[in-house]
Amino acid sequence: MKAYERLLKYVVVRTPSDENSETVPSSKCQFDLANILVDELKELGVEAHVDDQCYVYGKIPATPGYENCPKMGFIAHMDTVSDFCDHDIVPVIHENYDGGDVVLGDSGRVLEVSAFPHLPELKGRTLITTDGTTVLGADDKAGIAEIMTMIERIKEENIPHGAIRVAFTPDEEIGTGASHFNVEEFAADFGYTLDGDGEGEIQYENFNACKADFEITGFAVHPGSSKDTMINASLVAMEINNMLPGCETPRGTEGYEGFYHLVSMSGDVGKAELHYFLRDHDASMFEARQQTLRLIEKDLNEKWGEGTVKLTITQQYKNMSTIIKDCMHLIENAKTACERANVPAQILPIRGGTDGCQLSFKGLPCPNLGTGGHAYHGPYEHITVEGMDLATDVVVEIVKLYAEQK
Numbered sequence: 001m002k003a004y005e006r007l008l009k010y011v012v013v014r015t016p017s018d019e020n021s022e023t024v025p026s027s028k029c030q031f032d033l034a035n036i037l038v039d040e041l042k043e044l045g046v047e048a049h050v051d052d053q054c055y056v057y058g059k060i061p062a063t064p065g066y067e068n069c070p071k072m073g074f075i076a077h078m079d080t081v082s083d084f085c086d087h088d089i090v091p092v093i094h095e096n097y098d099g100g101d102v103v104l105g106d107s108g109r110v111l112e113v114s115a116f117p118h119l120p121e122l123k124g125r126t127l128i129t130t131d132g133t134t135v136l137g138a139d140d141k142a143g144i145a146e147i148m149t150m151i152e153r154i155k156e157e158n159i160p161h162g163a164i165r166v167a168f169t170p171d172e173e174i175g176t177g178a179s180h181f182n183v184e185e186f187a188a189d190f191g192y193t194l195d196g197d198g199e200g201e202i203q204y205e206n207f208n209a210c211k212a213d214f215e216i217t218g219f220a221v222h223p224g225s226s227k228d229t230m231i232n233a234s235l236v237a238m239e240i241n242n243m244l245p246g247c248e249t250p251r252g253t254e255g256y257e258g259f260y261h262l263v264s265m266s267g268d269v270g271k272a273e274l275h276y277f278l279r280d281h282d283a284s285m286f287e288a289r290q291q292t293l294r295l296i297e298k299d300l301n302e303k304w305g306e307g308t309v310k311l312t313i314t315q316q317y318k319n320m321s322t323i324i325k326d327c328m329h330l331i332e333n334a335k336t337a338c339e340r341a342n343v344p345a346q347i348l349p350i351r352g353g354t355d356g357c358q359l360s361f362k363g364l365p366c367p368n369l370g371t372g373g374h375a376y377h378g379p380y381e382h383i384t385v386e387g388m389d390l391a392t393d394v395v396v397e398i399v400k401l402y403a404e405q406k
Contacts, residue, residue, distance in 0.1 A: 001152065003388040004128065006145035010036075011089050011137035017079035017171045024180055025054040025079070025170035033078045037144065037168055044151050046166070053180045054078075056168040059187075060151065062161065069162025069406045073191030074150070074395065075355055075366065076143030077172035080135055081377045090131045097384075099123030104132025104379065111380050118198070118374065126385040136381040138373035143194030144168055146371060146392045153396055161403045165191070169355055175209075175316045178358035190330060191366040192398070193356040199390040200343040201370030202334045204324040206350035206357050207258070207279040208286040209316040212293050214240055214274040216267070216309055231304050233272035237265060240274060240309070243296050256281045256349050258289065281319055281349060317353045320360035320367070327365040334369065337397035343390045346370075369394065 013033045018026040025031070034050040041048035041058045048058040056078075062069060094102060099120040102111040109132040113119045130136045147166055154161055165188040169177040172195070196203055218233030244260050246252075253259045258280025265274050278293075280286035290313055297311040324330065331347070338345035350357075356366030372387025 001149065002385070003142070003145040003149040003392050004126075004383075004385040006148055007128070007138065007142055007383070007388065008091055010141040010144060011091055014085055014089060015079050015137070016082035016085040017174045018082060019174040024176075026174060026176070027079070030054050030078050030170045034168065034170075037078070037148075040148060041151075041166070044148070045155060046151060051182075054170040055181060057182070057185060058166040060161075060164040060166075062163040063403070066160050066162050066403055066406050070189045070402050071163040071165065071187060072399065072402055073165040073167065073186055073188030073364065073366070074147045075167045075169065075191055075193045075359070076147055076195060077140045077169045077177050077355060078144065079170050079173050079177075080137045080139065080141075081173045083377065084133070084135045084379050087134065089134045089137060091136060092129050092131055094127040094129065097122055097125055097127040102127070102129060104129060107132025107379065109379055111382060116375060116380065122384055122387075125387070127382060128384065129382045130379060132379050134379060135377065136383065138371065138381055138383040139376035140172065140195045140371070142371040142373050142383055142388055142391075146194055146388060146395060149392045150395045150399065153392070154399060159396065159400060159403075161399050162406070164399065172355050175353070177355040178362065181355070181359060181362070183359065183362050183364050186364065188364060190327060191356070191359065191364055192330070192334070192395075193354045193366055193368045194371050194391070194395065195354045195356075196350075196368045196370035197374055197376070198346070198370045199372040199387045199394065200338050200346050202331060202338070202345055202347050202367065203350045203369075204331060204367040205256075205281060205321040206317070206319055206353050206368075207281055208283055208319050209353055210278050210290065211314050211316060212276040212278055212290070213312045213314075214276075214297075214309060215312075216240075216272040216274075217307060218270045218272070220270040230269070231308060232269050234267040234269065236300060236304060236308065237267055237272040237274050239300065240296055244292070254351075258282070258285055260289065279351075283319065317357040318361060320357045320365075323360040323365055324367055330365060330367050333398060333401045334367070334394070337394050337401055340397045341390060341393035343394055
């Protein structure tokens with residue numbers, strides 16, 4: 001079975017995670033896909049199970065004579081973002097794509113070259129999109145499909161290999177995908193997540209990340225008699241955002257540049273909230289961003305009265321480059337695998353995070369590989385059949401490379 005055929009089967013099983021849930025997994029629907037994957041792994045001859053927190057684990061023993069090879073792991077996540085995921089997902093296949101704009105069903109949305117300048121590079125391929133009303137779910141079901149297809153290939157083609165471990169995790173999109181990952185049970189020396197964008201991407205430098213929540217308490221009185229009395233919480237919230245550098249947002253930054261991202265806001269006169277993501281590759285700059293918010297809290301409480309502004313910062317993940325720098329064979333072998341698969345290697349910083357970020361700090365060094373997908377987290381998400389095939393080829397070549405080190 002081709003990787004894209006698996007993807008089409010997986011994406012129709014909706015698995016949005018829920019950042020407001022306190023359960024693990026955050027949404028029961030993730031078990032629907034987990035159980036399908038366990039059955040498929042078993043059909044492929046893999047010892048597999050799903051635990052009570054919705055982590056799928058699979059074990060493939062080494063080919064006889066290859067037991068001394070490194071134990072490798074491959075990981076992808078089952079959940080999707082909750083945005084644009086409130087009804088059935090309808091994947092749409094565009095054969096022999098012409099490299100131009102694509103009308104996404106009757107949604108009124110158009111996948112435009114002006115917004116996604118890489119599209120002409122996909123000309124002649126088979127493009128997979130949605131009908132424009134939902135996410136596709138290639139993030140990260142493409143990674144799952146490619147791992148499954150790799151397993152099928154090494155078995156059908158009798159490719160010798162060391163011990164291989166696979167895992168499919170819940171709740172990556174809300175930042176807790178690795179929180180309950182059992183590294184000891186996984187029992188790999190190192191791993192790769194398949195959770196990147198274009199095929200050939202190799203990533204081991206991610207953002208340092210935290211979320212920052214402002215709670216603003218106002219003082220509500222009748223507006224007709226509020227001279228020097230009213231404190232409008234919504235206006236104080238606007239004041240907070242205006243104190244941040246306007247160009248340091250996701251839209252205004254790229255590469256290694258960090259940002260403040262206002263995720264959501266709500267409020268009235270008496271109460272308001274602002275919810276931010278802070279991101280930066282550089283640890284000192286990351287700390288400086290947090291200190292900026294603490295200073296804003298201090299200054300506005302001095303201006304409007306103690307207790308008006310409350311800031312809560314929650315750490316999410318750290319830059320795994322500090323771990324991977326001691327395991328650069330992972331990057332060098334991934335580059336060699338790309339060369340063998342005739343895929344241009346691209347070593348790029350991750351402008352986000354993966355399960356591998358947290359797993360690296362848990363003792364499982366885990367850089368990230370591209371799956372061939374683009375425009376994640378929205379209705380413009382897309383991927384190509386050929387891109388998935390190439391991403392699978394890269395993973396197969398990685399398996400071969402480490403088998404050569406017996």
